[in-house]
Amino acid sequence: MIDFSKIEQYRENNRIEAKKALGGLPKSIWETYSAFANTYGGIILLGVEELADKSFRTVDLPDPEKLIKEFWNIVNNPNKTSVNVLSSKDVFVQEVDGDHIVVINVPRAERSYKPVYVDGNPLCTYRRNGEGDYRCTKEEYQAMVRDASVKTQDMLVLEEMDMDVFNKESVRSYRQRMRLSRPGHVWEALEDEDFLLKLGAVGIGSDGKKHPTSAGLLMFGNEYDIVREFNTYFLDYQEQYDADTRWTDRIISSSGDWSGNVYDFYFRAYNKLIQDIKVPFKMEGSVRVDDTSVHQALREALANCLVNADYYGRQGLVIIKKRDAITMANPGGFRIGIDAAKSGGVSDPRNGAMLKMFNLIDIGERAGSGIPNIFRVWREQGWVMPAITEQLEPERTILTLCFEKTADKKSAIKIGDKKSAISTKMKESIIGYLTDHAEAKASSIAEYIGLKPSRTRDYLNELIAEGIVVAEGGNRNRSYKLKS
Structure with missing residues (x-):
């Protein structure tokens, strides 16, 4: 207010x-x-x-x-x-x-x-x-109409397609993972078609025959069939380690040398994302545990990106991994407020059937705890808090996960230093906060941008030096506001 x-x-x-x-x-x-x-x-x-x-x-x-x-x-x-x-x-x-x-x-x-x-x-x-x-x-209007539906987008039965759209290897792989996650499950003995029907990947059309659902096509279809329904469908994973090279490694759904579906993309991208994650030596009995809370958070973030994408939207889904950050961008805005998503307890996935499919192989959270868990893990690691932004024209949701320590003494900021670690994005966040709040203390701003107050004051001092922000009061009573 x-x-x-x-x-x-x-x-x-x-x-x-x-x-x-x-x-x-x-x-x-x-x-x-x-x-x-x-x-x-x-x-x-x-x-x-x-x-x-x-x-x-x-x-x-x-x-x-x-x-x-x-x-x-x-x-x-x-x-x-x-x-x-x-x-x-x-x-x-x-x-x-x-x-x-x-x-x-x-x-x-x-x-x-x-x-x-x-x-x-x-x-x-x-x-x-x-x-x-x-x-x-018209595209933005249609996207809002789709999201207003009680049924999630991926429940649509695609009656113009038949069962040949499924990639048999993807279905076999999924069923194997489900056997490991849920041994003895009641669906285990079913034939593939009946299994996919129970899973929600197949539905019964008005002609009384079995057809793939949108969820089934996206998860287990072949890319050349997926784009028949989702014309702008595109999945893209990039590693950008070299400033002189656009990308050093890349996975795209349209390459033709793999299925190109969401299920296979998840595991290909995830295995790339975790390659640089340090794993402490830990034993449970005689077995080494290679899974950490960071691994779990990355699985959650990637699944969240995939199940909340609007696959009818433009520009596709893009994952970019750099040495110090990962960004995950998907077409479509948040279906609930970002603050509500951070608080947890509310789950409103755009593709609910796909989320169910991931849940059955122990990937993703339905109870709305996924995003709070990601923030918790980053806080425990002492990293800069994740940033979730919404973009319009076209509508996109972007999650940024930085691996920079919030209180890294080696990156202390010096005014006027060309090597200053202050990012333009952080300064823009501070300016935006002070636009909505006539004045604020460093502690309030720090909580908003996810940094410690001491680090936030360094950013504020830079903005003061640039003539954008002014400080009033001293010591504990000091507050900041935009310069008139």
């Missing part, structure tokens, strides 16, 4: 929109309402004007209660908005230095309500990018 006593320090961004509104309820408010609901949520301020230097100044609305009444009448009109995602506490009058303004807190809409559109026209669906609203492409 905004600190209204310091409103002049805020700026418009992807979560804040200011409108003067002296002439009544602005027509453009509905585009912003749709955009906030379809993106991350946000706050609309009526009675606030944006000055030439981008700072805010309040004006006294002559009749704020009338504006609120008009807003409620329109937002509840199905001919104007597809759904009202607000509650009564989300709209109120706020007094700021004697001026009366209206605050409208638009929450992020649940996926079942999306897309939130206006004027009774699904083509009038908006999203927020930076400090502006934009009309969604």
Whole structure:
């Protein structure tokens, strides 16, 4: 929430929109309402004007209660908005230095309500990018419609395909892994077709015959059949160890020398990811244990990336391994808020049938504990906390796992040093936090970016030297804010 006593320090961004509104309820408010609901949520301020230097100044609305009444009448009109995602506490009058303004807190809409559109026209669906609203492409609209379905995307029975799409070696390998994970399982004696039917990889079509499901095709199909249904399907693993070379090792689904399906890609990519993970010597009885919490976290992260991808989306799924970091990017946004995902307890996979298939061979978590476990492991290792970001146009989710120690004395920062270890990404995160918070202490910022306060203060000192941030107070009372 905004600190209204310091409103002049805020700026418009992807979560804040200011409108003067002296002439009544602005027509453009509905585009912003749709955009906030379809993106991350946000706050609309009526009675606030944006000055030439981008700072805010309040004006006294002559009749704020009338504006609120008009807003409620329109937002509840199905001919104007597809759904009202607000509650009564989300709209109120706020007094700021004697001026009366209206605050409208638009929450992020649940996926079942999306897309939130206006004027009774699904083509009038908006999203927020930076400090502006934009009309969604047909592709973005269709992605929201798919995600709104009660059934997950991968439950669709593909009646135009037959059982020949399955790669027999992939199915054999999966069944062998399941025997090891769940010996004596009731499905063990079934023939392949009946096993795949029980698994959810096969469904019965309207013709009464067996056909692959989307999940079955993605997990066990051949790439040349997968792209018939998922035209932009592409899986890509890259190792980028040399700055002068685009990649030093690569696995792509379209190479033609392997199946190209999700199941086989998982194990090929995972075996590459763990090659540099140090394994301490540990024995259980007479058997050496080569599995660590880091291995488990990487399995969770990779499975999470694969089961939450929108395989109809553009640009494919890309895993990049560097010496000091791994990034996993998949098409499609988060179906729940990132904060909720970090907290755990909520599971809403885009491809639920695929998650079940991974679960049966002891990969992946259904109870919503996967992402919290990844953060816990990184915290225990003393590494910079993982970063989850959502990207629009096209919609993608990116997980970054860094192997840099948060309190590495050898990487102490010196102002003006060209070899400074401060990353542009960390500074942008701090600026973004101070955009949403008029001022904050180093401890609050540190918690947000996942670093220790001492390291965070080094980043803040760099930003102060660059004239972006200013510090007020001393010692324990010191706070930071963006320079006016």
